Amino acid sequence: MPAANAGNFDEMLSADGSVRPAYADFREWFDSQDKGWLRRQDAEAERFFRRIGITFNVYGEADGEERLIPFDMIPRIITAREWRKLTRGIEQRVMALNAFLQDLYHRQEIIRSGRLPIEALRNNDAFLSQMVGFTPPGGVYTHIVGVDLVRTGPDEFMVLEDNARTPSGVSYMLENRETMMAMFPELFTKIPVRAVSDYPRRLARSLSACAPPAFSGSGRPTVAVLTPGIFNSAYFEHAFLADQMGAELVEGSDLRIVDGRVAMRTTTGYKAIDVLYRRVDDDFLDPLSFNPTSILGVAGIMDVYRAGGITIANAPGTGIADDKAIYSYMPEIVEFYTGEKPILQNVPTWRCSEPDALAYVLDNLADLVVKEVHGSGGYGMLIGPTSSRKELADFEVKLRAKPGNYIAQPTLSLSTVPIFTKEGLAPRHVDLRPFVLVSPDGIDITPGGLTRVALKKGSLVVNSSQGGGTKDSWVLDE
Amino acid sequence: MLGRSANGIYWMSRYLERAENTARLIDVGFHLALTRSSKESQEEEWKSVLTTTGQVDAYCARHSDFGGNQVFNFLLRDRDNPGSVLQMVENARTNARMVRNSITNSVWEATNEGWMAVRELLARPVRETNLGEVLTAIRRQGTLVRGALEGTMLRNEVFNFARIGTFIERADNTARILDVKYYVLLPSVAWVGSSLDNVQWDTLLRSVAGNRAYSWLHAHSMDPRGIARFLILDGQFPRSLVFCYDKIRSNMAGLAKEYGHEVSAHELLREAGANLHQTSIEAIFEGGLHEFLQAFIGKTIQISGAIAADYRFSE
Numbered sequence: 001m002p003a004a005n006a007g008n009f010d011e012m013l014s015a016d017g018s019v020r021p022a023y024a025d026f027r028e029w030f031d032s033q034d035k036g037w038l039r040r041q042d043a044e045a046e047r048f049f050r051r052i053g054i055t056f057n058v059y060g061e062a063d064g065e066e067r068l069i070p071f072d073m074i075p076r077i078i079t080a081r082e083w084r085k086l087t088r089g090i091e092q093r094v095m096a097l098n099a100f101l102q103d104l105y106h107r108q109e110i111i112r113s114g115r116l117p118i119e120a121l122r123n124n125d126a127f128l129s130q131m132v133g134f135t136p137p138g139g140v141y142t143h144i145v146g147v148d149l150v151r152t153g154p155d156e157f158m159v160l161e162d163n164a165r166t167p168s169g170v171s172y173m174l175e176n177r178e179t180m181m182a183m184f185p186e187l188f189t190k191i192p193v194r195a196v197s198d199y200p201r202r203l204a205r206s207l208s209a210c211a212p213p214a215f216s217g218s219g220r221p222t223v224a225v226l227t228p229g230i231f232n233s234a235y236f237e238h239a240f241l242a243d244q245m246g247a248e249l250v251e252g253s254d255l256r257i258v259d260g261r262v263a264m265r266t267t268t269g270y271k272a273i274d275v276l277y278r279r280v281d282d283d284f285l286d287p288l289s290f291n292p293t294s295i296l297g298v299a300g301i302m303d304v305y306r307a308g309g310i311t312i313a314n315a316p317g318t319g320i321a322d323d324k325a326i327y328s329y330m331p332e333i334v335e336f337y338t339g340e341k342p343i344l345q346n347v348p349t350w351r352c353s354e355p356d357a358l359a360y361v362l363d364n365l366a367d368l369v370v371k372e373v374h375g376s377g378g379y380g381m382l383i384g385p386t387s388s389r390k391e392l393a394d395f396e397v398k399l400r401a402k403p404g405n406y407i408a409q410p411t412l413s414l415s416t417v418p419i420f421t422k423e424g425l426a427p428r429h430v431d432l433r434p435f436v437l438v439s440p441d442g443i444d445i446t447p448g449g450l451t452r453v454a455l456k457k458g459s460l461v462v463n464s465s466q467g468g469g470t471k472d473s474w475v476l477d478e
Numbered sequence: 479m480l481g482r483s484a485n486g487i488y489w490m491s492r493y494l495e496r497a498e499n500t501a502r503l504i505d506v507g508f509h510l511a512l513t514r515s516s517k518e519s520q521e522e523e524w525k526s527v528l529t530t531t532g533q534v535d536a537y538c539a540r541h542s543d544f545g546g547n548q549v550f551n552f553l554l555r556d557r558d559n560p561g562s563v564l565q566m567v568e569n570a571r572t573n574a575r576m577v578r579n580s581i582t583n584s585v586w587e588a589t590n591e592g593w594m595a596v597r598e599l600l601a602r603p604v605r606e607t608n609l610g611e612v613l614t615a616i617r618r619q620g621t622l623v624r625g626a627l628e629g630t631m632l633r634n635e636v637f638n639f640a641r642i643g644t645f646i647e648r649a650d651n652t653a654r655i656l657d658v659k660y661y662v663l664l665p666s667v668a669w670v671g672s673s674l675d676n677v678q679w680d681t682l683l684r685s686v687a688g689n690r691a692y693s694w695l696h697a698h699s700m701d702p703r704g705i706a707r708f709l710i711l712d713g714q715f716p717r718s719l720v721f722c723y724d725k726i727r728s729n730m731a732g733l734a735k736e737y738g739h740e741v742s743a744h745e746l747l748r749e750a751g752a753n754l755h756q757t758s759i760e761a762i763f764e765g766g767l768h769e770f771l772q773a774f775i776g777k778t779i780q781i782s783g784a785i786a787a788d789y790r791f792s793e
Contacts, residue, residue: 052583053575053590230575243579253793254482265481267635267789268737 008413009153010427011076022077022476025191030074035424038073041183042420045071048182054175054236070469071176072419073183076430076451080478083447086149086157086434089344091443092334094145094436097164097321099337101141104320105131115332119353120325125374128282128317130289134306136315138210138440143277143313144203145436146170146450150347151415158345158412159330160431164322165314166279169450169470170435171237174199174244176472177448192477194447200244202437202444207245207275209439213308214261214274221274223247224264226255228280228296233465238279247277255298262301262310275311276301282316324373324407325351347412353404361408362399365392368408369460370399383460385411414460417471419453429454431462432473447475479580481790484639486577488791490589491643493570497563498620499651501613503527504550506684508609511546513677524549530658530685533561550609555600563616564600567593580636584626592619635736638729642785645729649722650778655685656709657771663702664767679705686717706767707759719774723751726781733789741788746781 012023019027046068049055055066078086103109104127110116121127146167148160177196181188204223211221227238229251242249250273254264263270278285284294289302304310320326326333328349334342350357352370361368370382382395399406416427434449451471452462462468507527511520521544528534528549536559537552555564571593574586596619599612624644631637662678679700683689686709695712696704712718727747734740762770786792 050594051587051591053578053586230572235575239575239578248480249483249579250480251482254480265790265793267479267481267484267733269790 009415069464075472077474083475096334096337126319131317137212137311141315146433149432162322164318168234171240180472193474196448204245206437206439212311223275226278252296257300350408352406370408483577485791486573488643490573491640492647493566494620495647497566501616582630584630588622588626638732641729645722645725660767743784
């Protein structure tokens with residue numbers, strides 16, 4: 001097993017230290033800049049983020065202080081050729097995800113065919129019985145997907161996770177670009193970088209194309225963004241997207257069911273919503289159908305939904321498709337629904353529920369990454385190579401007690417991209433989350449995405465809740 | 479727009495206006511206390527500031543004397559004082575965050591940057607030497623936000639709710655300031671236009687940023703009726719009761735036009751506005767200045783409540 005930070009693929013420099021073509025123009029510009037000035041720009045960027053209020057709240061911090069996700073000014077650059085291949089792979093995968101969801105909530109052919117064991121669904125909270133036999137408007141389940149990709153070599157991108165519930169981070173994709181353009185406008189005249197700024201328009205169009213049967217058909221459908229409120233960690237993004245789309249930003253307390261529609265309380269009375277882009281988890285969506293104590297959702301929305309009164313994006317129950325236990329079957333799933341070999345590879349995954357796999361994982365714990373099946377955000381995971389003997393022993397106890405709760409993956413030799421430090425450029429591990437929109441009109445991938453970067457030397461954890469930062473992600477024009 | 483958003487923008491404006499008026503009261507209290515020689519009369523001035531902002535009880539629950547430094551720190555930054563300027567500026571910013579997608583970037587940034595500046599200045603106890611700087615920053619935030627609203631917002635419902643919030647709060651504040659000091663304006667046997675009276679009148683005018691405006695209009699005559707008329711009935715002075723009510727009415731008319739119908743608050747305002755315009759300072763003094771102001775404050779609260787209910791600020 002390769003070590004975490006030795007011999008990995010660096011996206012800017014090749015093994016002999018020469019600059020790769022994708023970065024040549026940028027590097028030439030960078031080398032000609034006064035480093036003191038760049039550092040001042042760096043500080044300026046932070047002030048800019050604070051002023052705009054691009055902050056997030058960290059759960060479990062008593063002082064409730066809003067924090068910034070650190071921004072690194074060195075862009076992550078993807079060539080046109082690389083992006084073309086990624087695009088094809090993502091399209092294929094997202095198409096398969098939607099077909100899979102449609103099948104799971106209807107005939108379950110994939111289980112009948114024996115490609116997916118029924119155990120993967122049993123006792124899985126992400127599978128919602130309320131969705132069985134129901135097809136969402138336009139047949140779309142995952143209106144917005146954030147596919148997490150990692151890179152391990154020149155041509156090797158792998159999918160680490162399919163975020164098919166309510167992927168976040170797109171506001172960083174947009175604001176990071178804004179910031180770069182404000183700080184270094186000349187870069188964008190020198191280097192042909194594809195624009196990301198029309199994402200909100202594409203999102204609005206994509207959501208509007210999924211209007212429910214109850215939509216009157218005249219004018220544009222009424223779209224609203226449902227947020228848990230200003231104390232949610234992603235509140236900035238919710239407000240930002242609503243603003244950019246020209247949609248209302250609503251909370252559960254603004255909504256009620258009126259005449260069979262979900263309606264928002266306006267200054268002149270209740271107004272029906274056609275498409276609800278909810279940034280609230282399934283469990284909190286409807287106290288009548290799910291968590292009865294939730295005040296973040298709308299009582300009765302699931303009944304309205306099933307009666308064709310509203311479109312919910314993403315559809316409830318899509319979490320079953322990005323579940324980490326299902327993830328390990330994605331190669332089979334892609335092949336089953338598209339009839340093609342997957343273009344994008346999965347990270348090899350051991351399902352600890354299987355005795356052979358568990359035995360292997362226990363033998364090799366120090367070399368593996370072990371994740372909770374239902375966990376997210378980098379919480380509750382074990383990174384073998386960087387863990388102490390005691391941490392490994394403690395984790396082994398948890399793993400033996402509930403093996404079905406875990407999957408394991410090799411410690412990947414993630415690619416690095418340099419960050420700007422006091423000492424100059426220094427390589428750090430990155431991942432990439434492109435944002436994918438699905439509507440009856442097709443699949444739309446904005447050329448770019450969110451690059452998350454581990455700021456600590458050698459660290460593989462890029463999550464913002466764990467001290468990761470972000471970079472602007474450039475897709476070069478043809 | 480959402481009722482909750484209307485509520486948010488309305489209160490954003492109210493909190494900013496209140497923070498600004500509190501800063502002005504502290505400023506005046508500070509200058510007045512400087513002119514007083516005895517400790518007792520200095521403390522009396524500070525107590526009067528607390529009375530005006532309605533925080534005497536909250537203050538007395540924690541302190542036993544009215545030392546200036548203690549009072550203005552309580553008013554500005556005490557974490558246990560829910561009516562502190564810091565808290566109001568935070569409330570304004572929280573409301574702005576809530577309505578982030580109804581306001582322009584300029585309005586948001588003015589609110590957010592003002593909050594950052596004020597929070598920074600109020601991170602440590604304020605001393606007499608930097609009090610001026612702090613008060614200026616607080617007033618500047620209000621000014622910048624109003625300017626950004628004026629310069630960048632569509633003249634629609636959002637703008638109207640923001641303006642209504644500003645003028646409801648301002649009408650209320652002017653009336654309260656006047657009510658706490660109303661006795662200064664009453665004719666008394668002792669009245670001879672002494673220098674003490676002049677200081678008191680000047681203070682009153684300063685509390686509502688009206689000292690310059692008053693002297694432009696009435697340079698030759700500083701008299702209590704003239705001052706009362708100015709603060710209550712002058713249609714040009716932007717902090718007078720009549721001016722505030724005229725603005726509220728015109729912004730409410732904007733809402734009626736946009737929505738195509740009036741609500742109960744319109745009727746209340748029409749009546750109250752007509753009464754204000756038809757009365758005279760003589761009639762007000764006849765019926766009792768204090769009684770008049772109490773009734774006015776009550777009416778403003780009633781109108782504010784009607785606006786909140788009519789436009790569905792909450793469920």
